[in-house]
Amino acid sequence: MRKKVLVMALICGLILSGCAGTGKQPAPDCAPKEDDRLVIYTAHKKEVWWPIVKEFEERTGIWVDVVSGGTNELLERISEERDEPRADVMFGGGVESLEFYRDCFEPYVCEGAGEIQAQFRAPDDLWTPFSSLPVVLIYNTKLVGAQWLNGWDDLLAPKFHGKIAFADPGISGSSFTGLVTMLYALGGDREETLRHFASNLKGGQLDSSGAVVSSVAEGSDWVGVTLEETALKHMAAGEDIALVYPADGTSSVPDGSALVKGAPHGENARLFLDFTVSLDVQQLMEDQFYRRSVRTDVESGEKLIDLGKIPLVDYDVGWASGNRESVLMSWAFYLGGEEEP
Amino acid sequence: MRHFWSFRNRLFVAFLAVSLVPLLICSTLLLQMFRLRLTDAAGTEALEHLNSVCRELDALSNGFARTADFLQGDALVAEALTLGSGETTQVYNQLFDATEGMRNYARFDLYDLEGRWHYSTYNLPVQRQLPTSWGVLQRAGRGKMTFTVCETVTDVNRPLLMGAVLLTDVSGSPFGYLVASVYQTNFRNLLEGKYGAQNDLILLSQYWRPAYCAEPALAASLAPVLRERLLAGEALDGTAGDFLYSVAHHESTGLYLVLQRPRVFTQDTMRLLYTISISSALVCVAVSVLMSLKLSRQMFRPIERLHSAIGEVVHNNLDVYVAPYQEDELGELARRFNGMVVALKRNQEELVENQRELNEAQIRMLQAQLNPHFLCNTLDTMKWISKINKVPQVALMSTNLADILRFCISPEEFVPLGREGEVLERYIEIQKIRLSGAFSFELDLPMELEDCLVPKMILQPIVENAILHGLDGVEEGMIRVEVRAEPEGLLRVRVTDNGRGLPPDMEGPYASRGRELSWGHLGLYNVDTILLKYYGTGFGLYLENRTDGPGAAVTAVLPIRREEEPEC
Numbered sequence: 050m051r052k053k054v055l056v057m058a059l060i061c062g063l064i065l066s067g068c069a070g071t072g073k074q075p076a077p078d079c080a081p082k083e084d085d086r087l088v089i090y091t092a093h094k095k096e097v098w099w100p101i102v103k104e105f106e107e108r109t110g111i112w113v114d115v116v117s118g119g120t121n122e123l124l125e126r127i128s129e130e131r132d133e134p135r136a137d138v139m140f141g142g143g144v145e146s147l148e149f150y151r152d153c154f155e156p157y158v159c160e161g162a163g164e165i166q167a168q169f170r171a172p173d174d175l176w177t178p179f180s181s182l183p184v185v186l187i188y189n190t191k192l193v194g195a196q197w198l199n200g201w202d203d204l205l206a207p208k209f210h211g212k213i214a215f216a217d218p219g220i221s222g223s224s225f226t227g228l229v230t231m232l233y234a235l236g237g238d239r240e241e242t243l244r245h246f247a248s249n250l251k252g253g254q255l256d257s258s259g260a261v262v263s264s265v266a267e268g269s270d271w272v273g274v275t276l277e278e279t280a281l282k283h284m285a286a287g288e289d290i291a292l293v294y295p296a297d298g299t300s301s302v303p304d305g306s307a308l309v310k311g312a313p314h315g316e317n318a319r320l321f322l323d324f325t326v327s328l329d330v331q332q333l334m335e336d337q338f339y340r341r342s343v344r345t346d347v348e349s350g351e352k353l354i355d356l357g358k359i360p361l362v363d364y365d366v367g368w369a370s371g372n373r374e375s376v377l378m379s380w381a382f383y384l385g386g387e388e389e390p
Numbered sequence: 391m392r393h394f395w396s397f398r399n400r401l402f403v404a405f406l407a408v409s410l411v412p413l414l415i416c417s418t419l420l421l422q423m424f425r426l427r428l429t430d431a432a433g434t435e436a437l438e439h440l441n442s443v444c445r446e447l448d449a450l451s452n453g454f455a456r457t458a459d460f461l462q463g464d465a466l467v468a469e470a471l472t473l474g475s476g477e478t479t480q481v482y483n484q485l486f487d488a489t490e491g492m493r494n495y496a497r498f499d500l501y502d503l504e505g506r507w508h509y510s511t512y513n514l515p516v517q518r519q520l521p522t523s524w525g526v527l528q529r530a531g532r533g534k535m536t537f538t539v540c541e542t543v544t545d546v547n548r549p550l551l552m553g554a555v556l557l558t559d560v561s562g563s564p565f566g567y568l569v570a571s572v573y574q575t576n577f578r579n580l581l582e583g584k585y586g587a588q589n590d591l592i593l594l595s596q597y598w599r600p601a602y603c604a605e606p607a608l609a610a611s612l613a614p615v616l617r618e619r620l621l622a623g624e625a626l627d628g629t630a631g632d633f634l635y636s637v638a639h640h641e642s643t644g645l646y647l648v649l650q651r652p653r654v655f656t657q658d659t660m661r662l663l664y665t666i667s668i669s670s671a672l673v674c675v676a677v678s679v680l681m682s683l684k685l686s687r688q689m690f691r692p693i694e695r696l697h698s699a700i701g702e703v704v705h706n707n708l709d710v711y712v713a714p715y716q717e718d719e720l721g722e723l724a725r726r727f728n729g730m731v732v733a734l735k736r737n738q739e740e741l742v743e744n745q746r747e748l749n750e751a752q753i754r755m756l757q758a759q760l761n762p763h764f765l766c767n768t769l770d771t772m773k774w775i776s777k778i779n780k781v782p783q784v785a786l787m788s789t790n791l792a793d794i795l796r797f798c799i800s801p802e803e804f805v806p807l808g809r810e811g812e813v814l815e816r817y818i819e820i821q822k823i824r825l826s827g828a829f830s831f832e833l834d835l836p837m838e839l840e841d842c843l844v845p846k847m848i849l850q851p852i853v854e855n856a857i858l859h860g861l862d863g864v865e866e867g868m869i870r871v872e873v874r875a876e877p878e879g880l881l882r883v884r885v886t887d888n889g890r891g892l893p894p895d896m897e898g899p900y901a902s903r904g905r906e907l908s909w910g911h912l913g914l915y916n917v918d919t920i921l922l923k924y925y926g927t928g929f930g931l932y933l934e935n936r937t938d939g940p941g942a943a944v945t946a947v948l949p950i951r952r953e954e955e956p957e958c
Contacts, residue, residue: 079620079637079639079646080620080621080623081621086621103599104524104525106596106597106599107529107538107597108529112597112598112621113597114618114621328523329523329524329528332523332524333521333524336521
């Protein structure tokens with residue numbers, strides 16, 4: 050009996066080893082050590098983050114793992130992972146959004162902080178600014194005359210009723226910044242302005258900020274609200290749009306990066322934050338991406354007009370972030386109210 | 391027939407084990423060895439491919455180094471780059487001399503220290519200005535070429551790999567950059583056919599970003615996956631991929647070479663092999679079933695026949711015959727059985743024959759008892775009549791005859807020897823009257839043997855035989871009956887006469903001759919038969935001629951038995 054069992058076991062073993070031994074390759078040993086890694090969550094487009102990340106890798110020898118996505122999506126994720134963070138750096142995203150999730154981040158004074166324009170610096174160094182992004186108005190050059198659009202007040206005029214491309218501020222950070230800028234620029238009763246603008250939109254808002262430019266370029270809408278960088282990029286690509294810096298003032302809110310609280314690779318994350326505001330990166334940004342540097346010492350090329358020549362409103366990031374919920378609620382209310390009848 | 395099935399099952403299991411176990415072991419071992427050998431061979435092959443690719447890359451980077459060395463310290467080029475002066479053709483001559491043999495594999499450009507493009511071995515670059523604080527020029531090594539992988543793996547119009555080196559004049563101060571750009575077509579020229587037709591090669595940067603792949607689409611889709619797996623610490627082939635990956639690192643360019651080769655044993659191949667193994671196992675099972683059925687049938691047919699034949703024998707039918715229809719142990723068994731039945735039958739027939747003979751003897755004796763009372767009474771009557779009529783011989787004869795007759799019809803089978811002697815003497819008296827006393831008779835019976843039990847009427851036929859045949863025509867005949875006890879508890883009764891003696895063919899044990907020969911000696915035959923039947927072979931009559939004179943001797947030997955002994 051024992052012998053039988055033994056033989057059976059032997060056969061089973063042979064067969065099992067035959068099945069199991071289909072060969073697993075071992076993991077290669079060229080994987081980087083934990084010290085040489087960095088995990089970045091980025092809301093930037095690949096064309097922006099890729100050269101910076103690549104250069105960072107080449108210069109520091111740190112392997113960067115990039116997870117890209119929408120600003121709010123990534124911030125939500127960081128917030129969920131708060132107890133066991135995977136990300137080291139949140140790279141990109143409007144600073145209002147970063148402020149909104151301030152619990153997830155750790156203040157850091159980056160190297161070369163002195164060279165950064167004071168207006169773009171976070172009061173408590175929670176985030177590190179990356180580039181300043183003025184909100185601009187755009188119009189379709191075929192459909193709209195040269196002097197039709199000058200400032201925010203034109204967006205409330207009946208001539209553009211139902212012809213305004215505007216992204217949902219609940220989804221798009223830049224759209225929210227645009228909305229708040231408008232409130233600042235127009236002054237007066239904010240609720241009234243919101244109601245007025247919502248009614249002029251005729252209930253139509255777009256799903257993403259990217260759709261604004263294409264909608265205007267196609268002619269579906271005549272005018273739109275977007276960021277200077279986006280507008281310039283599309284203009285350079287030869288699309289039929291032109292941009293207007295609102296005469297009644299605009300904002301130049303920076304986007305930024307922030308060090309995640311409890312980051313697994315904190316040292317490398319700090320290196321990366323230093324790198325994003327380094328002269329080399331900031332210069333590259335001005336040269337190639339139509340983004341305004343936050344540094345004082347970057348030579349502005351001919352592509353961007355001097356920020357000093359643009360009328361600015363006194364935009365309070367703290368206020369925008371703190372009142373985000375209430376503004377969005379009012380906005381949703383007025384927009385929906387217009388749809389009601 | 392329960393045991394029948396169980397035996398068949400056991401046969402089946404045995405066949406199954408005998409066929410299936412070696413098959414399974416064999417196929418598993420084969421499979422394993424096959425797999426190991428193939429995997430091993432494929433691994434070696436992959437390594438060779440990677441080595442040959444490495445050698446090509448070595449040749450490339452060595453060529454670049456040679457070019458750089460050629461241009462280092464070149465005063466003409468230095469002057470042209472720093473001052474922007476000098477003969478363009480002379481500079482180009484230098485550049486083309488330096489890049490001799492390498493121009494098929496890369497384009498070479500000369501940039502000044504500001505990153506402005508000046509000379510090229512190819513047409514104009516897309517960018518006339520390279521940033522010196524960024525990218526490839528920023529990292530350009532002094533004397534040693536540093537390589538940068540560009541981001542556009544799918545773009546055929548932009549370089550995939552750029553190497554830059556800072557050129558210095560004789561005094562050691564830099565005057566410009568030499569940039570070597572390797573395009574997709576250059577890589578293709580360099581590496582085509584070096585890594586196996588069914589394989590794919592991906593060149594990855596130091597950080598596992600894609601640099602080059604013969605199938606650009608594959609690089610774009612696969613490279614991020616490979617990097618992800620590497621960073622996650624997983625095996626590169628993932629969980630269920632049909633490909634294996636071998637990695638090599640090329641030192642001087644910092645590139646990683648990843649060779650993707652199809653898995654030798656894909657799921658499909660394994661499935662096929664398993665299917666074959668399982669089918670063979672099924673065939674084995676089927677063959678085992680058939681063989682066990684056939685063999686058990688072969689075994690059980692004869693056994694079944696034997697079984698029913700034995701049943702017949704049990705029911706006393708001895709005419710059975712089992713046909714031994716095969717030449718093996720079972721056939722032998724059947725033959726033995728047949729022989730046994732035949733022997734049994736013969737025994738039984740002999741038994742019946744013996745019984746019949748015994749019956750015949752008894753019937754003959756019974757025949758002799760026909761109407762005995764009537765005869766006895768008649769004889770008594772005759773005795774009285776002869777006494778009345780004064781014929782004493784008749785009276786004596788009838789008295790003796792009546793005694794003999796009474797003795798004969800008595801129910802006992804065994805009588806004491808003394809009584810037998812008395813009856814014998816009665817008979818002798820009758821014979822003496824018949825034959826006018828022409829012979830003498832002597833009975834030598836010791837007193838101690840008188841109570842020995844012997845079968846009734848065994849002496850009289852012997853003596854009668856001696857009188858009728860032995861003393862026929864002999865003057866002064868003499869009959870002598872001698873009874874002696876022998877050792878080993880035997881009793882010897884010897885009847886001798888002094889007559890003519892026996893013909894030679896009558897001598898010897900009586901039982902040894904056929905019954906036909908003893909015809910005319912029915913008395914002797916009967917006695918012999920009685921002795922044989924009662925006491926078995928070894929007992930019986932022995933006939934011989936006397937050695938001490940004329941005449942014959944008939945000897946009967948039988949065991950001594952007495953009254954008190956229990957009868958057998």
